[in-house]
Amino acid sequence: MAQLVRFDWAMKKLLRSKANFGILEGFLSELLGRDLKIINILESETNKEDEDGKYNKVDILVELKGGEIVIVEVQVNTQHDYFHRMLFGTSKIIAEHMKSGKTYSNVKKIYSVNILYFDLGHGSDYVYHGTTSFIGIHNQDHLDLSEKQKLLYQKEYVHQIYPEYYLIKVNQFNDIAKDTLDEWIYFLKNEEIKDSFRAKGLLEVKEKLDSLKLPTQEKQEYNRR
DSSP states (O other): OOOBOOHHHHHHHTTTSGGGHHHHHHHHHHHHTSOOOEEEEOOOBOOOSSTTOOOOBOSEEEEETTSOEEEEEEEOSOOTTHHHHHHHHHHHHHHHTOOTTOOGGGOOOEEEEEEESSOOSSOSOSEEEEOOOOBOTTTOOBOOOOHHHHHHHTOSSGGGTSOEEEEEEGGGOOSOOOSHHHHHHHHHHHSOOOTTOOOTTHHHHHHHOBGGGSOHHHHHHHHHO
16 A cells, blocks of 8 residues: 555645645545535634734634635644633634624634544543533423524524534544544554545545655655654
């Protein structure tokens, strides 16, 4: 099997080209469980609101057809406050993309996708999905949208309004690919793709992220990295 380029380096150098959108589209489609289309790579560094504020710099920021925004981050080194980093990142993106004078119903839907090469928190799984729901403290019922709100937001459920978080703990994966998402995680961990893999986007990975096929300058940069 060919030795493939690491995904974090590819995001910074190769996946920002429209010619390579199929790779990222395939990965996000497998993770989110639906076909999607990337229409734009957005500026991945937000502005500071004041002198004491903090920049928000993410690895890659994409806009999907329909207006949803996806943050994709790769973190190699242990960062104990990473949960807070995710929260800060989604909050800044929401604020940056909310135009003055618009109603709150125009808040952008954000997906925060985090590929982690360290063990964040304590849990036995290797893929976690976080959403926001409201549960009654007395009756334990889920708070639902009214019919008017469903029309206004074009959503069925409250959690669809709020940011969603995906955590992929790469090193916890046992290298046994049981489905197409696992095939992607196998690649993220091993930088290899088995001939039997059929996940969306992996064919483009094999064609475009083969380290031997990189132009000389990019290959030298990758080897140095």
